[in-house]
């Protein structure tokens with residue numbers, strides 16, 4: 244049996260799956276935690292990858308490997324290939340003022356014109372998450388570090404480079420999906436926009452990773468974990484999940500990791516000047532319009548803290564309260580927010596009464612608030628041309644029975660919860676098998692997402708009315724927050 248490995252270097256942890264290259268059957272897996280925080284030394288990702296590989300029984304017998312990773316993080320390297328400072332992650336909002344400045348500058352001082360120009364140029368309007376804003380932050384706040392930047396890459400690019408034991412900056416590689424989250428690469432033309440990089444950093448004489456095509460190989464491994472294995476191109480985590488899930492027409496993925504993400508595969512690029520939908524590329528040569536919130540499943544963690552319960556009890560409590568939690572509504576901007584772009588926002592509870600001041604109502608309001616933010620995202624994905632047949636629910640938050648039961652009520656569509664799996668790592672493993680086999684299409688593995696629990700939405704008049712009621716109460720509470728901002 245030929246084995247391939249897929250890695251998901253995500254915000255909170257590193258997961259590795261080892262699968263049969265021909266059928267995709269799972270052979271073994273492993274994981275290790277990442278440190279907390281919104282800036283992280285990339286060496287910690289490498290250490291976690293080494294630990295996850297050991298947990299998965301090693302990589303000696305693996306013929307190919309690829310890495311999927313959290314998007315957008317800025318890994319700045321000096322001329323010797325050393326990391327200059329801890330990577331600023333996608334959920335670090337320090338560069339919010341820089342995002343505002345960059346948008347205005349491209350519009351000659353007019354933010355609306357600037358937003359249109361960015362969306363036309365790179366498919367998205369930069370917010371603090373995007374790499375280009377972190378480069379501007381570096382130039383503004385740490386000019387001595389900015390002056391040392393000889394190359395800039397993304398988390399999955401850096402790990403791929405390390406797996407290959409590469410030393411030269413010229414050996415850095417990336418893929419369409421991840422580079423589309425930098426805001427200095429255009430999904431439409433497939434070219435870097437060095438002028439936009441220069442706008443952020445003040446110069447453009449830095450090495451940028453070579454953008455490989457879907458199914459290409461980045462080389463072979465040469466490190467303490469593995470030698471001589473083919474290295475697949477890798478992907479941003481959301482594109483990796485789309486490939487792992489085999490996302491098809493009418494499928495929308497809803498991911499509840501640290502981020503909350505709604506995404507769909509599209510055949511043409513998206514350019515949304517409102518900034519709500521990011522027009523990324525996918526890992527197969529197509530596109531991945533995506534809405535991302537900063538407040539995914541950590542809302543569940545916060546609910547557990549507030550109520551002093553574990554995940555299981557939180558789910559029981561949430562299912563004890565009625566839909567709509569008798570008017571108790573959480574607007575879940577606990578980490579600030581990215582969609583809508585409110586980096587300084589905080590969360591708020593609305594509609595508290597003596598009747599709904601119970602643990603069960605509170606648990607329900609937290610779950611519903613988190614899901615309502617994603618339902619807003621789904622509306623935007625629909626507005627940009629996807630007709631959802633079903634939502635496929637993945638990420639750590641999908642383990643919650645309450646989330647699984649309440650998601651169809653809030654989203655108003657059927658929800659497929661695939662068998663527990665690591666779909667980002669699965670997508671990366673499929674890329675590894677693709678690089679090994681060659682050809683224009685990824686290997687046709689047994690349908691990884693096909694088996695699972697389908698939770699039907701109640702599309703009766705009563706069911707639709709419930710969805711409408713929950714969402715309109717949320718919309719009213721959210722308006723209060725927007726008015727205050």
Ligand SMILES: Nc1ncnc2c1ncn2[C@@H]1O[C@H](COP(=O)(O)OP(=O)(O)O)[C@@H](O)[C@H]1O
Nearest residue numbers: 253254255256500501540554638639640642643
């Ligand atoms: N049993 C569970 N019930 C609900 N949520 C869970 C459960 N187990 C893990 N989680 C959630 O999963 C999150 C981690 O999800 P994951 O997709 O691995 O995140 P990331 O991709 O951002 O690293 C945790 O923050 C936690 O909220």
Ligand SMILES: O=C(CO)[C@@H](O)[C@H](O)COP(=O)(O)O
Nearest residue numbers: 253254313314333500501502
């Ligand atoms: O910023 C985005 C997408 O634009 C996030 O989806 C990150 O890619 C992190 O993902 P998780 O680690 O939360 O899954």
